Structures are given as structure tokens and as C-alpha cells.
Amino acid sequence: MTPSARTQAAIELLDQIIAGARDSGAAADTIVARYFATRRYAGSKDRRAVRELVYAAIRALGERPASGRAAVLALAKADPELAATFDGVGHGPAVIGPSETPAKTGIAPNWILDRLRQSGLDDAEFPALIDRAPLDARINRAIHEAIEIEGAEPIAGLADGLRLPSGTQVEQLPAYNHGAIEVQDAGSQFVTLAARAQAGQRIVDLCAGAGGKTLALAAAMGGQGVVLATDTDRARLSRLAPRAERARAGIIETRLLNPGREVEMLDDWVGSADCVLIDAPCSGTGTWRRNPEARWRLTPDRIERLVETQRHLLEVGATLVKPGGALVYIVCSLLDEEGAGQVATFLAANPGWRAQPLDLGAGRAQGAGTRLTPAHDATDGFFVARLQHA
């Protein structure tokens, strides 16, 4: 592909990504993969270059732009080489017109930045929200294997955390194929420590997804006890079984739930769990580093619906905890309405519960819990609280 054709490909992809974000359609990664699946003429260098241009545009633009062309023009303003690819030749994009307006660069839509400020996040922390994320892994102690990965560094505060050099092809590492390491952001590892999982316990991971935190819980339990991983998304939950097998985590059970019927479907666990971990669906304002296009999908309505789901999940989780047990509430959001505010509402309505102090080795106090941020902790952003049942 010529440089101009690459630019045109990025513009077309961004048009699809913009539509996907506006209409709750496919994620950017899926759109990019589909695009190249039908364009076999694009070699690996072309794909990499187009992908980089697409993601550079997504990162640079806080608001969903009007078009792919406006998005790439925003980058071209500061990049003469890119601007020169708007040459109108062959498959290249048309020459830049004198009155064309590039999209506005920024970190996120103003209404979200305002809510982040109201949640106590300093403006100085904003740029780190869209930095490139490091590649982190968790060592799985269930597999007794010496791990040698060139350039890997320990992560302060995490006995099992490893920061891998960027660009590491994890799937090609023997340690990964043997289940000795799992890819997991340091923030995810820190917040899972709030469960204080121990051998012999019965733990529910209520929103397990594909089981990133489930596997960390099972590893901390040394193969003794039970972790029940539940979710309402069949496709996500089905990805857990092969991961658990690879990690030799034999204490994990899975159960698919119907939304709205969770307690009924978990009646054999009511009042009996040592700990229920709720890694609730959220706005993802803490994970823009990995998923920058999520800023283009958020609306106040969507956040309101998420807050309602989180409130419901806290109620469900609370019914499963045994007296003296704990509820661990996690969101990868930095908005108080999903984090500290949500927990404050729960505590006000449930006098039999109290927040327990956390010492995770990362984060700062936020309301009754702890908040990790990319700027302060070099992790994805998270809120976590540990609530103890009387």
C-alpha cells in the first residue's frame, strides 16, 4: 500500500469506529480485524501502520469526531508528512481543502472531565488517563516453573506482578503456554488483594467475565476451597474454562446467570460465602489507556443505567455473604457515582455492614474505599472497597 492508501484506510476504519461508538456497535479492535480480513493485499507492515494511525487518532480526540477524515486531519495538522498523504492520487484521500475543519483534540468530553473533577481527580492527572498502558502479568504460583522473560521487571507492591517490555509477544512465551503467567494489569492484581482470599474459603466472583480476577483468587487459595465464577454473558464466561485448565486452577466452578434472577439462581449460596467479589460493569473511565475509544461511547444515560446495575449487584452480592464475611466492590471507573458514592449509598441503606480499611500497597483513600489512578499508581484506574457483614 502507498502511504496515501494507508491514510485512506485509516479514514475508512475511523468512520466505522465512529459509527460503532455512536450506535453501540462493534469495538474498534473487532472493526480493525474485520477490515483486514477482507483485504488480503495489505501486508503486515501496512496493517501495523494503519492500526497505529487509527489508534493515534482515537487517543488524540477526546470527543467522538464527525468523521474519520476530520479525525486524521487533526493529526495531520501537526504532522507535515501525514498531511502530504492527502494527495488525491490513486487510493489516497482528497487534497485538504482550505475550509476543512480538523476534529478537536482533547482528553475526553468536557462533561466527563467535569464529573472526574467533582470526583476529586486533579487536572494534572488527566493526561495519564490516555497514556499507553504497560504490559503486566501475574505469576501463577500453582505452576512451579522458573520464569525467564527478557526485560521483565517486578512490580513494586505485588509479589506476583511482572511488567513486561512493551511489544512482548506473550502468546509465544513458554511461561504463558504452560500457565505460569497470566496477562493482568497491575491495578487488577492490587484490587483483587482486597478479597484476602485464603485456602479453604468459598468465594463468589459475581461478575467474573472471562475470569481474570477469578484466576487470581484461585491462585491465592492454593488450590483449596471453591471459587464460583458467575456472569450473565455466556461468551465471556465460556472463555474461563480453558484459561482455568491452563492455569491448573481446579477449584473454579462456573454458573451462567439470568439478569434479574441472580439470587434465585444462586439460592444454594445465600448467606454462605466467605467473600463475594463484585467487579461490576462500569463506565471504564479508568481504562482509557487500553480502550481509548470508550470515551466516545459514554453518555450520561449510559452512566445512569450502569449505576443502577451496580446498585442491584451490590444487593445481590450482599445476600450471598455469610455473617462475618465480606463483600469486595470493584469498578474500573474513577467517577464517585460508580465508586465511593455507590458504596456510601449501600452503607447508608445497610446498617449491618461496615467498610474495612484496606492496605493494598497502592492507591489512595477515596470515601470508604481506595482509588488507584494511572498517574499516581502507574496502573489502570480502579475504585475498590471491602465491606464486612456483621
Ligand SMILES: C[S@@+](CC[C@H](N)C(=O)[O-])C[C@H]1O[C@@H](n2cnc3c(N)ncnc32)[C@H](O)[C@@H]1O
Ligand atoms: C468489569 S467486567 C468483569 C471483568 C472480570 N471480572 C475480569 O477480571 O476480567 C463486568 C462483568 O459483569 C457482567 N455482568 C453484567 N451484569 C451482570 C449481572 N447482572 N450479573 C452478573 N454479571 C453481570 C458483564 O457481563 C461483565 O462480564
